[in-house]
Amino acid sequence: MEVKDLKPELIWKCFDEVTKIPRPSCHEEQIRDFLLKFAADHNIEAKTDKVGNVVMKKPATPGHENAPVVILQAHMDMVAEKNNDVKHDFMKDPIETYVDGDWVKARGTTLGADNGIGIAAAMAAMIDKDLVHGPLEALFTVNEEIGLEGAQNLGKDMISGSILINMDSEDDGEIFVGCAGGIDTTAEFSYQRSFTPENFVYMRVAVKGLLGGHSGSDINLGRANANKVIARLIWECSQKWDITVCEIEGGNLRNAIPREAHAVFGVHSDHHEELKRHLKKYHTEILNEYAGIEPSMELTLEAHERPEYCIDSTTSIALIRAIYSAPHGVYSMSQDLEGLVETSTNLAAVKMIDNNIVRITTSQRSSVESRKDDIAGQVEAHFQLAGAKVTHSDGYPGWAPNMQSPIMKISADAYEELFGVRPAIKAIHAGLECGLFLTKHPNLDMVSFGPTMTGVHSPDEKLLIPTVEKFWKHLARVLEKVAQS
DSSP states (O other): OOGGGSSSHHHHHHHHHHHTSOOBTTOOHHHHHHHHHHHHHTTOEEEEOTTOOEEEEEOOOTTOTTSOOEEEEEESOBOOOBOTTOOOOTTTOOOOEEEETTEEEESSBOOOHHHHHHHHHHHHHHHOSSOOOSSEEEEEESOOTTTOHHHHTOOTTSOOOSEEEEOOOOOTTEEEEEEOEEEEEEEEEEOOEEEOOTTEEEEEEEEEOOOOOBTTTTGGGOOOOHHHHHHHHHHHHHTTSOEEEEEEEEOOOTTBOOOOEEEEEEEEGGGHHHHHHHHHHHHHHHHHHTTTTOTTOEEEEEEEOOOSEEEOHHHHHHHHHHHHHSOOEEEEEOSSSTTOEEEEEEEEEEEEETTTEEEEEEEEEESSHHHHHHHHHHHHHHHHHTTOEEEEOOOBOOBOOOTTOHHHHHHHHHHHHHHSSOOEEEEESSOOTHHHHHHHOTTOEEEEOOOOEESTTSTTOEEEHHHHHHHHHHHHHHHHHHHHO
16 A cells, blocks of 8 residues: 555555655745645645745635634655665755554655645645635745754744644644754864874774654653764773874764764774774673663674875874763753653764864754753753853744633543543653744733654654544634634
């Protein structure tokens, strides 16, 4: 069975079409053109703003013209992650989806259900003639995954609704009414290129097969950080022998826990046998530490030919120390909502770029603005001590829960009517766009819900098929109840 053959047919057909359109962050041109053509083909009013967000408008079902305007909101971009052994061009190639039991998956890449299923639901709502609803607006934003840029720069007159349903959540049976704010902190180390010593032996160490995942919703699961695994090994070696670091890279995106990393480093040939023994010991220890958490973790160690250049010794040591000791993971838990991570930081990526620069990207989140600034400040101070130049992004605000929200009650009642259980009302330790919408439209009443998906922001991303039908029925009932309110 193919994805387009799943039921309900309309939403799955739309999702299948979306997966065929390349749409990595910062490159939403093709998906935007696709959405505008979709609107034109179905005689739907549509417009864009200067940053590329798209809004479609659909008149109310006859008799419900005076109901509140509801905005259905999803983001166009997807996290473009793949396994290293997979050949895939996210700028050209469609996502290769397949059905595996109750799940939809992708072959070696992110699936893009985050937030392709939200796009599909909004598209389906725009053309479904059986829905009962008031006036509808579908808002598709750009560059959500790299800092919520579409929401930050939403055009003044793009939306007019008083209710917004964000469809970027990942757990059936849960309705979200709050989220964390975030900020990115970047550290750059400048280094001099030195000739590598002739009397050293060189090794390439790599870690792969980690689960990775979303740096917000998965940060509390104790998964390994590939950058930390590599830096720890090299730091341990530096405590025993003189080392030289020639190359170090790992991770990719600011909002993904790094799954893969590698480094090339050397020690004096007199210590070659000691090094091999230590690498074997480290290999055993690290696999044992993460047994049950990282079932597919692989650490490879192999000889490497002598590189021509290395990072100068002073910067090498400062860099390794900084990565190894950098804050990563949960910083504090919420005192208001049990089980909710309040504040965290993700050591996301280490990249060697032009002009002899090693760039380290980190991302901080918190549902408390002052705590967000505090953890970003700690990360800044940490890398400043190591001699790095540190900068911050503009950041984005959190979304404070409104437990008196009318749309929250309508959504919860609708779910209970359909499925016989009361959904959980939660806040999420991830960055939804809702907080930014409130800065320009402070009277918006908002909720977020969606079907179950796991492994987002990694090639393990998958979408639970039965929950998509529940999501679609729930959305339809909510729209009907708003129209009749």
